[in-house]
Ligand SMILES: *[C@@H]1O[C@H](CO)[C@@H](O)[C@H](O)[C@H]1NC(C)=O
């Protein structure tokens with residue numbers, strides 16, 4: 428009697444296995460608060476812009492020194508991510524598009540797997556948005572984004588449910604306060620991800636794509652909802668939690684700076700859409716966004732502040748992407764730190780800092796500076812003070 432019973436139990440378990448797996452996946456997808464600040468009151472984000480991954484070791488590097496060329500391939504991009512992860516030990520990794528260079532990706536799924544492999548094997552949660560080159564192989568933009576969300580340890584999503592929206596890869600992630608603190612169930616830092624498109628589909632408008640009204644409406648609603656929750660009990664706050672926004676193509680407002688008022692370098696033009704779709708104004712009006720992070724222009728790596736919002740490039744990361752020989756590939760790091768509450772536990776975000784690291788022998792950190800701090804910019808809110 429014993430043997431058949433064991434067999435039945437075993438068979439039944441095998442039968443349930445896929446269901447358990449599915450249930451775990453469902454639960455994972457429904458949990459919005461998977462990211463949270465560490466016990467040290469810190470949350471660190473590594474931004475990787477423009478990997479331009481092709482076929483791996485057979486795909487050569489662009490714009491490296493002649494002496495570097497023979498030994499340089501996509502594998503150098505992989506090695507750079509691995510080194511960055513080891514050096515910074517980020518809590519989260521964001522890939523801001525042109526993850527693969529579709530034209531040179533024979534099998535785009537394979538290229539995507541290889542491009543994200545270092546993030547996946549680090550077991551650090553990661554997210555990605557699309558650039559303008561990701562869909563140039565045999566997968567559409569929707570196909571690329573669907574492939575990405577199926578990869579391990581990613582928090583990427585194709586699109587919000589119950590919203591009719593343009594593009595693929597519009598979603599938000601909440602970063603919870605420290606576990607055990609009175610902010611543990613609050614999102615103290617909000618991350619927004621948008622698809623800035625590839626190219627204009629309007630024949631009278633040349634050039635790159637832009638963030639559409641449907642996406643801006645989703646952003647507005649999401650921001651409002653998050654702000655309401657943040658200002659609600661428990662620990663109702665007076666101002667919104669800071670928001671950070673990630674997408675690929677810079678906004679026209681990135682052209683508002685010169686070397687007197689940015690940190691970093693500008694070595695090429697700002698390749699935004701040829702029209703201004705108003706997303707900067709939308710973010711300004713929402714009131715919670717403190718910084719925007721893009722890629723796309725590999726030779727620009729600056730951050731400049733315009734009316735309270737930092738506009739930042741990460742600088743080119745990938746080796747099969749145009750660059751400048753002798754000018755190191757680089758990545759941007761952002762770290763948010765919490766303040767202590769009166770009771771001595773961790774509270775809201777106090778400051779947000781950034782720096783970059785170069786892919787040189789020592790991963791040299793450069794251009795460290797404060798992006799936002801609660802005391803200086805704080806919960807400054809505009810009030811209507813009457814008048815005509
Ligand atoms: C690329 O990687 C190879 C192999 O590790 C290394 O020898 C070479 O110096 C790297 N090139 C660059 C430009 O980093």
Ligand SMILES: *[C@@H]1O[C@H](CO)[C@@H](O)[C@H](O)[C@H]1NC(C)=O
Nearest residue numbers: 607608609610611612613661
């Ligand atoms: C957060 O939510 C959990 C689960 O609902 C609850 O047990 C805990 O007391 C909450 N923490 C605070 C600070 O409200």
Ligand SMILES: *[C@@H]1O[C@H](CO)[C@@H](O)[C@H](O)[C@H]1NC(C)=O
Nearest residue numbers: 683684685687688732733734
């Ligand atoms: C930066 O400085 C230049 C003048 O050097 C000025 O034209 C521009 O408006 C400034 N930008 C901002 C955002 O302050």
